[in-house]
Amino acid sequence: xxxxxLLRLAELALPGFVVGLIAGAVAGGLAGLVGQPAGWxxxxxxxxxxxxxxxGAGYGILLVYRKVRIGAFAPVALFxxxxxxxxxxxxxVLARLVLTGEAGLPPDPIGFLAYQAIVxxxxxxxxxxxxxxxxxxxxxxxxxxxxxxxxIYEAYVEHATQLYRAKExxxxxxxxxxxxxxxxxxx
Amino acid sequence: MVDSSQVPVSGSSGGEAGSExxxxxxxxxxxxxxxxxxxxxxxxxxxxxxLGPTVFLVALGVGMGESYxxxxxxxxxxxxxxxxxxxxVTLQAVVMLEMAxxxxxxxxxxxxxxxxxxxxxxxxxxxxxILVYIWPGHLSxxxxxxxxxxxxxxxxxxxxxxxxxxxxxxxxxVIYNLLENVxxxxxxxLVVGTAIIASLVGSWADLSSTxxxxxxxxYFPTEAMxxxxxxxxxxxxxxxGPSGMQQMWYTLHLRDSQAGMGAHIPRVRGLRxxxxxxxxxxxxxxxxxxxxDEMRKWKGWRRWVTFDALLLFWGITMLVTVSFTxxxxxxARENPNVKTLIEGGDRDAALGxxxxxxxxxxxxxxxxxxxxxxxxIGLNATLGLFDSFSRGQxxxxxxxxxxxxxxxMSHLYAGFLWGVIIxxxxxxxxxxxxxxxxxxxxxxxxxxxxxxxxxxxxxLVNNRMLPKPIxxxxxxxxxxxxxxxxxxxMLFYSLVxxxxxxx
Numbered sequence: 111x112x113x114x115x116l117l118r119l120a121e122l123a124l125p126g127f128v129v130g131l132i133a134g135a136v137a138g139g140l141a142g143l144v145g146q147p148a149g150w151x152x153x154x155x156x157x158x159x160x161x162x163x164x165x166g167a168g169y170g171i172l173l174v175y176r177k178v179r180i181g182a183f184a185p186v187a188l189f190x191x192x193x194x195x196x197x198x199x200x201x202x203v204l205a206r207l208v209l210t211g212e213a214g215l216p217p218d219p220i221g222f223l224a225y226q227a228i229v230x231x232x233x234x235x236x237x238x239x240x241x242x243x244x245x246x247x248x249x250x251x252x253x254x255x256x257x258x259x260x261x262i263y264e265a266y267v268e269h270a271t272q273l274y275r276a277k278e279x280x281x282x283x284x285x286x287x288x289x290x291x292x293x294x295x296x297x
Numbered sequence: 298m299v300d301s302s303q304v305p306v307s308g309s310s311g312g313e314a315g316s317e318x319x320x321x322x323x324x325x326x327x328x329x330x331x332x333x334x335x336x337x338x339x340x341x342x343x344x345x346x347x348l349g350p351t352v353f354l355v356a357l358g359v360g361m362g363e364s365y366x367x368x369x370x371x372x373x374x375x376x377x378x379x380x381x382x383x384x385x386v387t388l389q390a391v392v393m394l395e396m397a398x399x400x401x402x403x404x405x406x407x408x409x410x411x412x413x414x415x416x417x418x419x420x421x422x423x424x425x426x427i428l429v430y431i432w433p434g435h436l437s438x439x440x441x442x443x444x445x446x447x448x449x450x451x452x453x454x455x456x457x458x459x460x461x462x463x464x465x466x467x468x469x470x471v472i473y474n475l476l477e478n479v480x481x482x483x484x485x486x487l488v489v490g491t492a493i494i495a496s497l498v499g500s501w502a503d504l505s506s507t508x509x510x511x512x513x514x515x516y517f518p519t520e521a522m523x524x525x526x527x528x529x530x531x532x533x534x535x536x537x538g539p540s541g542m543q544q545m546w547y548t549l550h551l552r553d554s555q556a557g558m559g560a561h562i563p564r565v566r567g568l569r570x571x572x573x574x575x576x577x578x579x580x581x582x583x584x585x586x587x588x589x590d591e592m593r594k595w596k597g598w599r600r601w602v603t604f605d606a607l608l609l610f611w612g613i614t615m616l617v618t619v620s621f622t623x624x625x626x627x628x629a630r631e632n633p634n635v636k637t638l639i640e641g642g643d644r645d646a647a648l649g650x651x652x653x654x655x656x657x658x659x660x661x662x663x664x665x666x667x668x669x670x671x672x673x674i675g676l677n678a679t680l681g682l683f684d685s686f687s688r689g690q691x692x693x694x695x696x697x698x699x700x701x702x703x704x705x706m707s708h709l710y711a712g713f714l715w716g717v718i719i720x721x722x723x724x725x726x727x728x729x730x731x732x733x734x735x736x737x738x739x740x741x742x743x744x745x746x747x748x749x750x751x752x753x754x755x756x757l758v759n760n761r762m763l764p765k766p767i768x769x770x771x772x773x774x775x776x777x778x779x780x781x782x783x784x785x786x787m788l789f790y791s792l793v794x795x796x797x798x799x800x
Contacts (some may be wrong), residue, residue, distance in 0.1 A: 118632050132492075133489045133493060134493070160494075194496075198496055218501065218776060221500075221501035221502070222501065224501055224567030225496075225500060225501035225504050226496055228504060229495050229496040229499070229504075229610075229620075230492075231616065232488060232491060232492035232495070232616045232620060233488075233492035233493065233496070235488050235613070235616070236485050236486070236490075236491075236492060237489060237490030239485040239488060239490065240482065240485035243482060243485065257628070282491065
């Protein structure tokens with residue numbers, strides 16, 4: 111894969127990456143702050159933020175190449191059902207390794223993963239919500255230099271047009287009603 | 298009176314709706330108001346989507362019950378008490394579907410439906426809305442949380458907040474999109490943040506006990522049968538999900554989002570754009586339930602709203618309460634003082650202690666973030682409440698007060714909105730925010746009574762005012778009937794047995 115292609119791919123995945131990074135960095139970073147040195151907070155932030163960002167980018171790529179349906183909830187929930195527990199496991203293991211020098215899993219790893227898997231549904235809703243609001247705008251900005259971005263943006267436009275047409279048709283139907291009614295009253 | 302024995306009555310067999318043939322229009326007669334002309338039902342939205350106006354409404358509906366009242370009961374009585382929450386929210390999901398049935402079939406609000414059956418019923422709701430919802434007390438939790446973060450006195454925030462709400466809804470068309478975007482991002486952050494905080498501070502044990510507790514049907518410890526706790530439990534069940542009149546207002550939002558026959562009714566605009574409003578018809582419309590194609594579209598609409606009711610409404614409400622219950626449990630573990638404070642019932646102290654507990658595991662910013670969430674929930678709830686109250690009162694005034702049609706619906710909406718805002722500011726500055734202490738009990742009583750009453754209204758309206766093919770099934774009627782008995786029964790039991798209304 112040449113550099114240009116890689117760059118383009120990275121560009122497409124950016125919104126998902128950013129949403130994942132922000133989510134992980136903000137909350138993970140806060141949890142790491144406990145009056146600890148900045149280094150500690152930074153480690154906690156990166157060890158949660160980066161795995162979530164990588165998964166977020168992955169979801170973006172799947173969407174761009176139409177492996178998942180635009181705006182649909184089920185695929186994103188399934189995606190994070192696997193992704194979120196892994197990201198949290200990486201966070202726990204790496205944060206412990208870096209900060210205490212000991213490698214090890216969290217106590218009751220199965221329970222831990224099961225809990226994270228359930229929480230992932232909530233995360234998935236929030237992720238999709240934010241991604242749907244940020245990504246199309248970003249892809250629109252890069253349509254000139256990135257053909258895949260143009261494609262996915264057009265898919266969104268097409269989708270929005272469909273919804274708009276349906277709305278317009280309803281509005282027209284209502285206008286028609288009103289005209290007919292006023293004619294009937296004049297009679 | 299009620300022509301319910303057959304599908305829409307034909308004034309003349311050939312007269313298609315609004316046609317120019319001059320033949321009499323086909324209509325559906327229901328109750329004492331004008332008959333509804335037959336019109337085409339629009340197609341249901343092409344695909345089921347997560348992101349729509351209802352999600353926005355769902356986010357507005359998540360309030361103090363979810364973030365405070367239920368976590369409190371769990372700490373006091375254990376997670377098993379949550380089976381009552383499951384019953385409450387599930388009941389509300391069915392109520393939501395039934396409210397939608399009438400609104401989508403006719404484009405009328407449930408208030409108009411009540412007036413078709415018996416006009417005084419509608420006036421009862423008009424009066425209850427004014428009595429219960431003009432007090433600005435609901436602002437205090439959010440504004441107090443904001444004070445914790447910024448130090449700005451809550452009274453200042455609350456007053457400025459009130460004026461801002463008025464301006465935003467008056468300018469509506471210009472900045473509504475901006476507001477929606479900003480709020481949407483905030484709600485997204487709220488959901489993602491709650492999930493991550495719950496994932497960091499909670500544990501499998503907390504979650505599984507919270508979840509399994511939901512199925513401990515029939516669990517009711519003896520301490521709960523006391524004059525202190527029984528009214529609180531009744532209140533918490535009634536306030537699980539949308540409470541008071543919020544479900545009735547949902548029919549207005551459905552109409553304004555052009556769902557079903559609502560497509561034939563113009564939308565309410567902000568004051569600044571009132572001039573652009575199309576003329577409002579004096580009654581709703583009905584579709585031809587004899588036509589197989591129309592019934593196919595109707596089924597599409599029912600699927601659409603069922604998805605909303607189950608996944609979005611039921612799912613998100615569950616998610617938020619489960620998360621907050623897990624948070625409360627872990628906060629109580631971190632700091633036993635939290636449990637005492639929460640049990641004691643001082644809401645502000647309890648929220649403060651929960652924030653402290655999070656600060657102790659996650660740093661002061663995590664504590665601040667918790668308050669941020671509470672402030673956000675408060676702000677969302679206030680925005681939703683003011684808008685809905687004004688919509689409901691404007692709707693009833695426009696259709697049923699003589700001479701009100703000289704004004705546009707948008708003018709009446711603005712009138713009620715600014716009325717409640719100005720009254721709110723005056724009360725915040727000079728009076729008791731929750732309402733005069735002497736009438737507090739009456740207000741709490743009315744709010745729960747309205748919920749039992751709307752179940753009865755739903756049964757009457759959907760079974761008598763709609764054509765047979767689109768009436769509810771027997772089991773839906775049974776659930777709504779159970780709702781009426783449940784709300785009214787618990788309310789009166791509490792009153793008779795303990796002499797206390799809900800709290």
